Amino acid sequence: MYTIPQIKKVLLKENMVSKQELIKHIKAAEAEDQFFLDYLVDKKVINEEAVYEALARSLGKHFVNLKDRNIRQDILFLIPEMIAKTHDLIAYDKSEDGVLKIASIDPDDIQTFEFIEKKNRMPVAVALTTPSSIKESLHLYHQSLEIEFKNLNDNKLASATDGENLKKLATDLPIIRVVNSMLESAIFEKASDIHIEPHEREVNVRYRIDGILRKVMILPRNIYSGIVARIKILANLKLDEHRLPQDGRFKIADENYQISFRVSIIPVFDGEKIVMRLLDESNQLLNLEDLGFREGDLKKIKTGITKSYGMILVTGPTGSGKSTTLYAILNQLNVPEVNIATIEDPIEYRMHDINQSQINPKINFTFATGLRALLRQDPDIIMVGEIRDQETAEIAIHAAMTGHKVLSTLHTNDASGTLPRLLDMGIVPFLIASTVNMIIAQRLVRKICPHCIMSYNLTKEAMADLSDQLDIKEFIRLLRQEGAIEAEQKNISSLLFFKGKGCKKCGESGYKGRLGIYEIIEITDEIKDLIISKASASQIRKFVQQKKLMSSMLDDGLIKAKGGVTTIEEVLRVMKE
Numbered sequence: 226m227y228t229i230p231q232i233k234k235v236l237l238k239e240n241m242v243s244k245q246e247l248i249k250h251i252k253a254a255e256a257e258d259q260f261f262l263d264y265l266v267d268k269k270v271i272n273e274e275a276v277y278e279a280l281a282r283s284l285g286k287h288f289v290n291l292k293d294r295n296i297r298q299d300i301l302f303l304i305p306e307m308i309a310k311t312h313d314l315i316a317y318d319k320s321e322d323g324v325l326k327i328a329s330i331d332p333d334d335i336q337t338f339e340f341i342e343k344k345n346r347m348p349v350a351v352a353l354t355t356p357s358s359i360k361e362s363l364h365l366y367h368q369s370l371e372i373e374f375k376n377l378n379d380n381k382l383a384s385a386t387d388g389e390n391l392k393k394l395a396t397d398l399p400i401i402r403v404v405n406s407m408l409e410s411a412i413f414e415k416a417s418d419i420h421i422e423p424h425e426r427e428v429n430v431r432y433r434i435d436g437i438l439r440k441v442m443i444l445p446r447n448i449y450s451g452i453v454a455r456i457k458i459l460a461n462l463k464l465d466e467h468r469l470p471q472d473g474r475f476k477i478a479d480e481n482y483q484i485s486f487r488v489s490i491i492p493v494f495d496g497e498k499i500v501m502r503l504l505d506e507s508n509q510l511l512n513l514e515d516l517g518f519r520e521g522d523l524k525k526i527k528t529g530i531t532k533s534y535g536m537i538l539v540t541g542p543t544g545s546g547k548s549t550t551l552y553a554i555l556n557q558l559n560v561p562e563v564n565i566a567t568i569e570d571p572i573e574y575r576m577h578d579i580n581q582s583q584i585n586p587k588i589n590f591t592f593a594t595g596l597r598a599l600l601r602q603d604p605d606i607i608m609v610g611e612i613r614d615q616e617t618a619e620i621a622i623h624a625a626m627t628g629h630k631v632l633s634t635l636h637t638n639d640a641s642g643t644l645p646r647l648l649d650m651g652i653v654p655f656l657i658a659s660t661v662n663m664i665i666a667q668r669l670v671r672k673i674c675p676h677c678i679m680s681y682n683l684t685k686e687a688m689a690d691l692s693d694q695l696d697i698k699e700f701i702r703l704l705r706q707e708g709a710i711e712a713e714q715k716n717i718s719s720l721l722f723f724k725g726k727g728c729k730k731c732g733e734s735g736y737k738g739r740l741g742i743y744e745i746i747e748i749t750d751e752i753k754d755l756i757i758s759k760a761s762a763s764q765i766r767k768f769v770q771q772k773k774l775m776s777s778m779l780d781d782g783l784i785k786a787k788g789g790v791t792t793i794e795e796v797l798r799v800m801k802e
Contacts, residue, residue, distance in 0.1 A: 290355070313331060313729065326352065327352070391450065391464045414732075428444040460488040468492055472490075487501065516741050526554070537665070538635055542636065551634065552574050570583065606631075639777075644756050670791045672736060
């Protein structure tokens with residue numbers, strides 16, 4: 226985006242406003258919490274088209290006015306509606322030599338332009354336009370689809386309940402276009418899930434982005450049957466089954482990405498709800514250094530994974546990044562001298578030179594049966610996607626006892642709760658004590674958007690609210706201990722914290738992307754004694770904190786908040802889940 230100094234320079238150079246007037250209007254815009262350029266246009270101090278045309282000249286860009294311009298439907302839909310709305314751009318023309326012409330108000334949105342270029346396999350030429358021009362042009366998407374939806378015969382929509390009619394409906398161009406736009410936008414926005422939820426008069430579409438559900442589309446109810454049918458065809462499911470849950474999957478792949486969609490359909494009061502989980506199979510595997518471990522914790526992990534046998538357990542709720550951590554550890558251990566085998570549900574990342582198996586309960590290929598089979602394959606390292614039951618836990622423990630390195634996940638709230646959880650599964654205490662080497666507990670927090678990050682001091686109200694949720698003195702001591710603040714700083718009100726103001730690039734949320742907060746327990750002889758004596762989770766936690774054998778997830782998150790990686794509010798939100 227053009228910078229504030231650039232805009233000021235252009236306004237003064239073009240004599241659109243005097244220096245004194247500009248200073249006065251900037252103060253007035255700040256008082257109304259409005260961007261000063263929008264303020265000047267709204268108050269009719271300057272002409273919108275004239276200023277954007279001048280900005281285009283200063284940047285060496287072409288300017289285009291889209292008002293009252295006819296844009297061909299086939300060109301308009303080369304950019305999905307959600308991407309056009311989120312990033313304020315429109316495809317308005319195509320040259321004879323195959324260059325797609327795009328109008329935008331942000332000439333520096335390189336990532337979006339590259340996505341459009343790769344998606345359509347044609348070069349793009351970006352012109353500058355006005356915000357009102359973009360706003361007016363975005364209505365063309367709705368007008369176009371409304372016309373096409375009207376062309377879908379109402380009788381055809383009403384009678385589309387049997388397989389053959391649903392199949393015909395699913396191949397209609399408007400239905401295909403809506404579904405394609407939904408999938409492409411989700412890929413571009415890096416959504417982890419798509420929720421399609423039917424209601425009496427409309428259909429809501431929500432994406433889960435950075436762990437938070439956001440409503441992105443409201444669709445007319447009369448096209449709902451076609452959308453469900455289209456997704457069922459893609460996932461190879463039964464079109465005329467509306468009473469039972471169904472599960473399937475499909476893949477979208479080109480030279481830029483390879484996304485696998487896991488589809489779950491379940492009957493609800495107003496129809497069938499669809500949830501699609503997106504798995505990026507083309508994702509580059511992360512290294513341990515990329516996951517957000519602090520130096521001390523990273524050192525613990527690197528030491529722990531060098532042990533030739535025993536168990537490393539990663540724990541946390543669903544969607545907390547456990548699998549990513551395991552894959553990063555496997556990536557570190559993956560050398561030609563070792564045989565690594567996995568049993569997973571599902572296989573989320575394909576790994577070179579690692580033997581990966583997908584469980585299939587329908588044919589009794591479970592974690593337990595798969596793990597038994599893997600032990601006959603001469604493995605050095607085994608990764609079990611999840612320990613869900615006593616049988617799997619026992620086989621994994623015995624594998625670790627007989628000289629194998631075993632990696633797996635469990636669902637517990639924190640690291641100290643993992644050991645009693647294994648006891649609850651019926652595992653003998655001395656077996657746990659002699660096989661478990663390390664436990665990593667984690668959550669994912671949203672990172673502050675780098676494009677709109679700003680610093681601030683806590684207000685009195687914020688400090689009072691914070692003191693209700695954590696021990697302020699202990700927080701200050703922790704920051705001092707970590708070297709995050711000076712030794713003489715004692716008052717939290719003088720400390721600088723960070724947050725995202727909200728911008729187009731982060732959907733006005735102030736956050737973009739996620740990273741982990743962690744707590745790690747290395748199993749020492751003293752902890753082994755506690756396990757054998759069947760100590761509770763709270764006893765184990767109290768012991769490791771007294772002996773300073775572990776810093777908690779909350780501590781890790783607060784240190785990262787002070788460092789400007791995330792916010793205090795985000796850490797506290799995640800720790801409540």
